[in-house]
Amino acid sequence: MSKERTLILVKPDGVRRHLTGEILSRIERKGYDIVELKQLDATREILEQHYAEHQGKPFYEPLVEFMLSGPVVAIVAEGERVIEGFRSLAGSTEPTVAAPGTIRGDLGRDWGLKVQQNLVHGSDSPESAAREIGIWFG
Template sequence: MTDRILVLIKPDGVERRLVGEILRRIEAKGYNVTALKTVVPTPELLAEHYAEHVDRPFYPGLVEYMTRGPVVAALVEGHRVVQGVRSLMGATDPTTAAPGSIRGDLARDQGGEAMENLVHGSDGQASAEREIAIWFPELG
Protein backbone atom coordinates (compact mmCIF):
# COMPACT_ATOMS: atom_id res chain seq x y z
CA MET A 1 0.00 0.00 0.00
CA THR A 2 1.27 3.46 -0.90
CA ASP A 3 1.21 6.18 1.76
CA ARG A 4 0.36 9.80 1.00
CA ILE A 5 1.37 13.17 2.43
CA LEU A 6 0.40 16.76 1.75
CA VAL A 7 3.38 19.04 1.21
CA LEU A 8 2.88 22.80 1.11
CA ILE A 9 5.60 25.05 -0.21
CA LYS A 10 4.81 28.18 1.75
CA PRO A 11 4.86 31.76 0.47
CA ASP A 12 8.54 32.28 1.36
CA GLY A 13 9.49 29.21 -0.69
CA VAL A 14 7.49 30.45 -3.67
CA GLU A 15 8.81 34.02 -3.33
CA ARG A 16 12.40 32.78 -3.22
CA ARG A 17 11.83 30.52 -6.25
CA LEU A 18 12.66 27.34 -4.34
CA VAL A 19 9.69 25.27 -5.56
CA GLY A 20 11.78 23.32 -8.06
CA GLU A 21 14.59 22.64 -5.58
CA ILE A 22 12.19 21.45 -2.88
CA LEU A 23 10.31 19.16 -5.29
CA ARG A 24 13.63 17.94 -6.72
CA ARG A 25 14.74 16.80 -3.26
CA ILE A 26 11.47 14.97 -2.66
CA GLU A 27 11.64 13.23 -6.04
CA ALA A 28 15.35 12.46 -5.65
CA LYS A 29 14.46 10.52 -2.49
CA GLY A 30 12.24 8.35 -4.69
CA TYR A 31 8.79 9.72 -3.85
CA ASN A 32 6.18 10.52 -6.50
CA VAL A 33 4.46 13.89 -6.82
CA THR A 34 1.01 12.81 -8.03
CA ALA A 35 -0.87 16.14 -7.84
CA LEU A 36 0.39 19.70 -7.84
CA LYS A 37 -1.28 23.09 -7.85
CA THR A 38 -0.76 26.70 -6.89
CA VAL A 39 -3.26 28.12 -4.40
CA VAL A 40 -3.68 31.55 -2.87
CA PRO A 41 -4.95 30.48 0.57
CA THR A 42 -7.91 32.22 2.13
CA PRO A 43 -8.30 32.72 5.87
CA GLU A 44 -11.17 30.20 5.72
CA LEU A 45 -9.00 27.52 4.08
CA LEU A 46 -6.28 28.09 6.67
CA ALA A 47 -8.79 27.94 9.55
CA GLU A 48 -9.79 24.49 8.34
CA HIS A 49 -6.19 23.37 7.80
CA TYR A 50 -4.88 24.76 11.12
CA ALA A 51 -8.09 24.10 13.12
CA GLU A 52 -6.16 22.99 16.21
CA HIS A 53 -4.24 26.30 16.30
CA VAL A 54 -7.03 28.84 15.69
CA ASP A 55 -7.16 29.94 19.35
CA ARG A 56 -3.40 30.10 19.82
CA PRO A 57 -1.64 33.46 20.18
CA PHE A 58 0.58 32.85 17.12
CA TYR A 59 -2.36 32.10 14.80
CA PRO A 60 -3.01 35.64 13.45
CA GLY A 61 0.66 35.96 12.41
CA LEU A 62 0.51 32.53 10.78
CA VAL A 63 -2.54 33.54 8.73
CA GLU A 64 -0.88 36.81 7.71
CA TYR A 65 2.22 34.88 6.56
CA MET A 66 0.31 32.15 4.72
CA THR A 67 -2.00 34.57 2.89
CA ARG A 68 0.68 36.97 1.68
CA GLY A 69 1.19 35.06 -1.55
CA PRO A 70 0.70 31.80 -3.39
CA VAL A 71 1.38 28.38 -1.89
CA VAL A 72 2.25 25.30 -3.92
CA ALA A 73 0.33 22.24 -2.71
CA ALA A 74 1.70 18.82 -3.59
CA LEU A 75 0.28 15.37 -3.04
CA VAL A 76 3.26 13.05 -2.61
CA GLU A 77 3.10 9.26 -2.50
CA GLY A 78 5.45 6.43 -1.57
CA HIS A 79 6.32 3.83 1.03
CA ARG A 80 6.70 5.52 4.47
CA VAL A 81 6.44 8.89 2.73
CA VAL A 82 5.32 10.78 5.86
CA GLN A 83 8.45 9.83 7.79
CA GLY A 84 10.68 10.29 4.76
CA VAL A 85 9.43 13.72 3.72
CA ARG A 86 9.38 15.02 7.29
CA SER A 87 13.00 13.91 7.64
CA LEU A 88 13.86 15.70 4.38
CA MET A 89 12.17 18.87 5.65
CA GLY A 90 14.17 18.98 8.90
CA ALA A 91 13.29 20.55 12.24
CA THR A 92 10.54 23.19 12.30
CA ASP A 93 13.00 25.86 13.44
CA PRO A 94 15.35 26.44 10.49
CA THR A 95 18.07 27.74 12.82
CA THR A 96 18.42 24.29 14.39
CA ALA A 97 17.42 22.17 11.38
CA ALA A 98 20.20 19.81 10.33
CA PRO A 99 22.38 20.65 7.36
CA GLY A 100 21.24 18.59 4.39
CA SER A 101 17.57 19.09 5.21
CA ILE A 102 15.38 21.49 3.25
CA ARG A 103 15.00 23.86 6.20
CA GLY A 104 18.60 23.41 7.32
CA ASP A 105 19.99 24.31 3.90
CA LEU A 106 17.46 26.79 2.54
CA ALA A 107 15.54 28.50 5.37
CA ARG A 108 16.44 30.88 8.14
CA ASP A 109 14.53 32.56 10.95
CA GLN A 110 13.45 35.98 9.70
CA GLY A 111 12.52 37.18 13.20
CA GLY A 112 8.86 37.71 12.30
CA GLU A 113 5.68 36.68 14.08
CA ALA A 114 5.44 33.45 12.09
CA MET A 115 8.23 30.94 11.58
CA GLU A 116 9.06 31.22 7.88
CA ASN A 117 10.34 27.72 7.26
CA LEU A 118 9.48 27.11 3.59
CA VAL A 119 7.46 23.90 3.87
CA HIS A 120 4.67 22.06 5.64
CA GLY A 121 4.28 18.30 5.66
CA SER A 122 1.49 16.30 7.27
CA ASP A 123 2.57 14.75 10.57
CA GLY A 124 0.85 11.39 10.13
CA GLN A 125 -1.28 9.36 7.74
CA ALA A 126 -4.57 10.45 9.35
CA SER A 127 -3.67 14.14 9.20
CA ALA A 128 -2.39 13.65 5.64
CA GLU A 129 -5.76 12.33 4.49
CA ARG A 130 -7.59 15.18 6.27
CA GLU A 131 -5.26 17.82 4.78
CA ILE A 132 -5.33 16.32 1.27
CA ALA A 133 -9.14 16.55 1.34
CA ILE A 134 -8.88 20.25 2.27
CA TRP A 135 -6.29 21.24 -0.37
CA PHE A 136 -7.35 18.79 -3.11
CA PRO A 137 -11.14 18.44 -2.74
CA GLU A 138 -11.37 17.55 -6.43
CA LEU A 139 -9.59 14.25 -5.68
CA GLY A 140 -12.44 13.31 -3.27
Protein backbone atom coordinates in the same frame (compact mmCIF):
# COMPACT_ATOMS: atom_id res chain seq x y z
CA MET B 1 4.00 -2.16 3.28
CA SER B 2 1.52 -0.09 1.31
CA LYS B 3 2.18 3.28 -0.21
CA GLU B 4 1.13 6.34 1.75
CA ARG B 5 0.16 9.78 0.57
CA THR B 6 1.02 13.05 2.27
CA LEU B 7 0.25 16.70 1.79
CA ILE B 8 3.25 18.94 1.30
CA LEU B 9 2.94 22.70 1.07
CA VAL B 10 5.60 25.03 -0.23
CA LYS B 11 4.73 28.06 1.87
CA PRO B 12 4.71 31.64 0.58
CA ASP B 13 8.34 32.23 1.62
CA GLY B 14 9.48 29.25 -0.46
CA VAL B 15 7.47 30.38 -3.48
CA ARG B 16 8.62 34.00 -3.09
CA ARG B 17 12.28 32.88 -2.90
CA HIS B 18 11.88 30.71 -6.06
CA LEU B 19 12.63 27.48 -4.16
CA THR B 20 9.67 25.43 -5.43
CA GLY B 21 11.74 23.62 -8.08
CA GLU B 22 14.52 22.84 -5.60
CA ILE B 23 12.00 21.47 -3.09
CA LEU B 24 10.20 19.37 -5.73
CA SER B 25 13.56 18.06 -6.92
CA ARG B 26 14.49 16.95 -3.40
CA ILE B 27 11.15 15.16 -3.01
CA GLU B 28 11.65 13.32 -6.30
CA ARG B 29 15.32 12.53 -5.65
CA LYS B 30 14.22 10.91 -2.40
CA GLY B 31 12.16 8.56 -4.59
CA TYR B 32 8.67 9.85 -3.90
CA ASP B 33 6.09 10.37 -6.63
CA ILE B 34 4.33 13.69 -7.13
CA VAL B 35 0.73 12.66 -7.83
CA GLU B 36 -1.00 16.06 -7.59
CA LEU B 37 0.39 19.58 -7.75
CA LYS B 38 -1.10 23.05 -7.91
CA GLN B 39 -0.20 26.62 -7.10
CA LEU B 40 -2.90 28.73 -5.49
CA ASP B 41 -3.60 31.67 -3.25
CA ALA B 42 -4.86 30.12 -0.03
CA THR B 43 -8.12 31.47 1.35
CA ARG B 44 -8.82 32.18 4.99
CA GLU B 45 -11.43 29.38 4.86
CA ILE B 46 -8.84 26.81 3.71
CA LEU B 47 -6.34 27.99 6.33
CA GLU B 48 -8.95 27.94 9.13
CA GLN B 49 -9.66 24.30 8.27
CA HIS B 50 -5.99 23.40 7.88
CA TYR B 51 -4.87 25.06 11.15
CA ALA B 52 -8.07 24.36 13.14
CA GLU B 53 -6.16 22.80 16.06
CA HIS B 54 -4.18 26.03 16.53
CA GLN B 55 -7.13 28.44 16.68
CA GLY B 56 -6.92 30.59 19.80
CA LYS B 57 -3.16 30.18 20.19
CA PRO B 58 -1.02 33.35 20.12
CA PHE B 59 0.74 32.40 16.89
CA TYR B 60 -2.47 31.52 15.01
CA GLU B 61 -3.32 34.89 13.46
CA PRO B 62 0.29 35.73 12.44
CA LEU B 63 0.52 32.25 10.88
CA VAL B 64 -2.69 32.72 8.89
CA GLU B 65 -1.55 36.19 7.77
CA PHE B 66 1.79 34.74 6.63
CA MET B 67 0.06 31.96 4.70
CA LEU B 68 -2.19 34.56 3.03
CA SER B 69 0.83 36.70 2.02
CA GLY B 70 1.47 34.98 -1.30
CA PRO B 71 0.94 31.88 -3.41
CA VAL B 72 1.30 28.38 -1.95
CA VAL B 73 2.22 25.24 -3.87
CA ALA B 74 0.16 22.25 -2.70
CA ILE B 75 1.57 18.80 -3.43
CA VAL B 76 0.34 15.27 -2.87
CA ALA B 77 3.34 12.96 -2.71
CA GLU B 78 3.17 9.18 -2.58
CA GLY B 79 5.59 6.48 -1.52
CA GLU B 80 6.58 4.00 1.14
CA ARG B 81 6.62 5.80 4.52
CA VAL B 82 6.40 9.15 2.69
CA ILE B 83 4.95 10.95 5.73
CA GLU B 84 7.90 10.11 7.94
CA GLY B 85 10.34 10.42 5.06
CA PHE B 86 9.26 13.91 4.01
CA ARG B 87 9.26 15.20 7.57
CA SER B 88 12.83 13.97 7.89
CA LEU B 89 13.73 15.57 4.55
CA ALA B 90 12.12 18.86 5.66
CA GLY B 91 14.10 19.03 8.90
CA SER B 92 13.30 20.70 12.19
CA THR B 93 10.59 23.36 12.10
CA GLU B 94 13.23 25.73 13.52
CA PRO B 95 15.49 26.52 10.53
CA THR B 96 18.35 27.76 12.71
CA VAL B 97 18.87 24.29 14.19
CA ALA B 98 17.62 22.16 11.27
CA ALA B 99 20.28 19.70 10.17
CA PRO B 100 22.38 20.38 7.08
CA GLY B 101 21.06 18.37 4.15
CA THR B 102 17.43 19.06 5.05
CA ILE B 103 15.24 21.56 3.21
CA ARG B 104 15.01 23.87 6.21
CA GLY B 105 18.64 23.32 7.22
CA ASP B 106 19.99 24.20 3.78
CA LEU B 107 17.48 26.79 2.62
CA GLY B 108 15.81 28.26 5.70
CA ARG B 109 16.75 30.80 8.32
CA ASP B 110 15.16 32.79 11.11
CA TRP B 111 14.04 36.16 9.77
CA GLY B 112 13.12 37.54 13.21
CA LEU B 113 9.42 37.80 12.35
CA LYS B 114 6.26 37.13 14.41
CA VAL B 115 5.90 33.64 12.97
CA GLN B 116 8.55 31.22 11.75
CA GLN B 117 8.71 31.17 7.97
CA ASN B 118 10.07 27.68 7.43
CA LEU B 119 9.42 27.00 3.74
CA VAL B 120 7.37 23.79 3.87
CA HIS B 121 4.62 21.89 5.63
CA GLY B 122 4.26 18.12 5.71
CA SER B 123 1.44 16.08 7.22
CA ASP B 124 2.33 14.45 10.54
CA SER B 125 0.22 11.27 10.35
CA PRO B 126 -1.91 9.26 7.91
CA GLU B 127 -5.05 10.76 9.49
CA SER B 128 -3.73 14.32 9.11
CA ALA B 129 -2.65 13.59 5.55
CA ALA B 130 -6.13 12.39 4.56
CA ARG B 131 -7.78 15.40 6.22
CA GLU B 132 -5.31 17.92 4.75
CA ILE B 133 -5.41 16.46 1.22
CA GLY B 134 -9.21 16.76 1.38
CA ILE B 135 -8.94 20.43 2.39
CA TRP B 136 -6.46 21.41 -0.32
CA PHE B 137 -7.55 19.10 -3.16
CA GLY B 138 -11.23 18.44 -2.38
